[in-house]
Amino acid sequence: MSNYKPSEIETRWQKYWLEKKTFKTPENHDKPKYYILDMFPYPSGSGLHVGHPEGYTATDILARYKRMKGYNVLHPIGWDAFGLPAEQYAVKTGTHPRITTEKNIIRFREQLQMLGFSYDWDREVNTTDPDYYKWTQWIFLKLFEKGLAYEDEAPVNWCPELGTVLANEEVIDGKSEVGGYPVVRRPMRQWVLKITAYADRLLEDLDDLEWPESTKEMQRNWIGKSIGAEIDFQVHEHDEKICVFTTRPDTIFGATYMVLAPEHHLVDVITTPDQKKDVEDYKEKAEQKSDLERQEITKEKSGVFTGAYAINPANGKEIPIWIADYVLAHYGTGAIMAVPGQDERDWEFAESFDLPIIRTVQPPEDFEGKAYTLDGPAINSDFLNGLYITDAKLRIIEWLEKNGVGKKSVNYKLRDWLFSRQRYWGEPFPIIHVDGKPKAVPEEELPVILPEVDHFQPTKTGEPPLARATEWVETTDPETGKKALRETNTMPQWAGSCWYYLRYISPDYDGGPVDKGEENYWMPVDLYVGGSEHSVLHLLYARFWHKVLYDCGVVSTKEPFQKLVHQGMILGEVEYTAYEKDGKMISAEEAAGLDDVTRVRLSDSDVEKKGDRFVMKGTQITVDSKAHKMSKSRGNVINPDDVVVRYGADSLRLYEMFMGPLEQVKPWSTKGVEGVNRFLNRAWRLFFGDGDEDVLNISDTEADAGQLKVLHEAIKKVTEDIENMRFNTGISALMIFVNEANQWEALPRSVAEPFVILLSPFAPHIAEEMWNRLGHKETLAYEEWPAYNEEYLKSDTVEYPVQVNGKVRANIEVPAERAKDKDFVLGLAKQQKNIEKYLDGSTIVKEIFVPGRIVNLVVKPG
């Protein structure tokens, strides 16, 4: 065999790595460690898509690189295997989710191994494995002990027709995704985790993380900390007080009315008899609107007067109390003091209902808007007049506290985490109910095994599927011997993924979720790579659990993931779409607003660029050119298996890294895969020629200066690019090496071997094969990474572009030893024919000389 045959060499090396356990994590702690983690996949029925290998290749390159740099590397993978699709499939077909899940895991594992990732397969974790979820339950008990898990009534999406609770994503326009049946909000007993208790720490500790700024910002917004004050407003002729939260207590003199959320508990108490009907009607309407609907209507504000008045504590004035759905029941206190002068929403409402508006901050003279929300001196505000916002706030809070009508207060957008699901395929809660009260299952009894049930739907009464396992549900309290009922809710999919990175560290440890000694060595995760769709929820929940475990002494770091990178989505191939209406082709702009147009898919040979648009060849008819998300319905899904069969795993890996920066969204191009495949073929021929016989085109001659320069340039570039995760330019450096080396008479071994090492993280199979054919008997996975020598990078001459008035007019070559000699270089520059031309009849007013970079002569006519 002499031609490059990926299918042969790839299977051979994959087998070698598995059998020899090449990538087994070292057990000693004698070297620096590097923990590199992928977001583990949900093993879906459709297998791997091309998005998975993108992030996984990036981490694999780093893992292989770090091993060769002398690190102990922990690079594991596992399965986030609880989840809805397997359960839905079970409901439909009766197949136990365990069966489906096992089958899918086998497929995923094969696919990942087929791509040559250097995972330690002895550390696989599976969230559905009782040995794993034992510790998920254990962590839940910690939360429960600390009072961070509590029961509450919370509304769920209940679909009476399907007899089941639906996740938000299963509800479309108030109807079930499956079948289109109506969905209603119905309160149910739920488990809730008190993540809000950690809000401040989750916010503050973001600062020290090497995460994308956008992700940190999203988490900050999600937590939504705002500092302000709570103020009590006495209801006129009632004993009740209404407490409001405001970030602008300084505007209190401009509070001309109050608004309660329709759900506010005081609404019924304070509403006057003659307003009762209006208020009831409004409440009913608001109730019927879904959350989405209430959010959509941003323009027209609606509301009703309750008939009651409150006393503004700052000036003793009576102000009307309204209810309106622009005030949200679950934020702040569910009630606001409305200050239309300084708040756009309040201004709109005041205008609609003819309520008074008082400005309490002086807007600038040229201000033409309505509400003025920026800084300025206070007006119409008694003792605050003249103070700017910051000072006015301090002053009024002091006053409120002194008079006992308010205090400084902090509020968060973050809400407690609804932690239970009415599902089968999830972790059972380690909770029993004795005399109607929840009680922890003793630690020794963990895991609470997911029971078998006859069907996977909820019961007729709407209880979760686990309620069907009556023998399991009806138990006794081991402590008192009393009758007890097991919790029948299950945990959400997030639970297993909240701590899996810890289990990899000591997957078989049975003294706790993680072995303390190992944890000390391996944590934190040095690099975590995964999709940006997990920017908020998964990453926030995992951070929350980690902090709880930190408080319990289970982990030693405050944060789990030191550095985070999101890979960008891979789109389908670029598509050109033309539009046809009534048998005539029309331009894309024209077609935009019309519905009865036919889309025509064009190939790239049918279109050409005209200006900044594409048109149909030879016409003025513009077409759309766009890469779309891959989707089954569009038929543009690229299957990694097919790519591997045609071009090999090394080509797939290389292409996905070569497409562009890792973080960026980028369109797929099969031609591009062919390009990198050609590169691997060229590299192969460089070593082994293209004849039929087995030859090795390697010489044992010494490398000359030119060859060393080419090699060390590659070493430098590839090393720096891997360190900075700029894989696309690193690969380009490898290509440059091969292009250069192809022109050499002979390839010295001393140059060939370091090149193979450089190539190996990207294309490990071909590199192992080359290494082997170079006569090495062992894997190259632990060879030393080559270092570059600055000496070899120097060249004999330095090239200077010569500019006149900032425009390049000539290039000169200067011997390296005189390159920093300003007079010499300038002298030479001025002698150039094309430069003389520009100097002639002009005077040089300035000479710029940047050593090793550029010469610029600034001239003036005359």
Add this chain to the structure above:
RNA sequence: GCCUGGGUGGCGGAAUUGGUAGACGCGCCGGACUCAAAAUCCGGUGUUAGCGAUAACGUGCGGGUUCGAGUCCCGCCCCAGGUACCA
């Protein structure tokens, strides 16, 4: 609306952070090999003008700073993702 990215050849993308814009790959054009094709190899390829040396223009748009701007500053436009009555 707000937040975060981003706009560079026919396409994906480079550019040492203020110093020759377009590395590398794709595509395209020409040539070699072949009866032919594929594969492979060699050469060319930002646009315009010119046989050419060369020149003008060129990094979303309009200004500015600088000897010099894709890179810095001011004002816009467009695209992608996220978020949304959060008081």
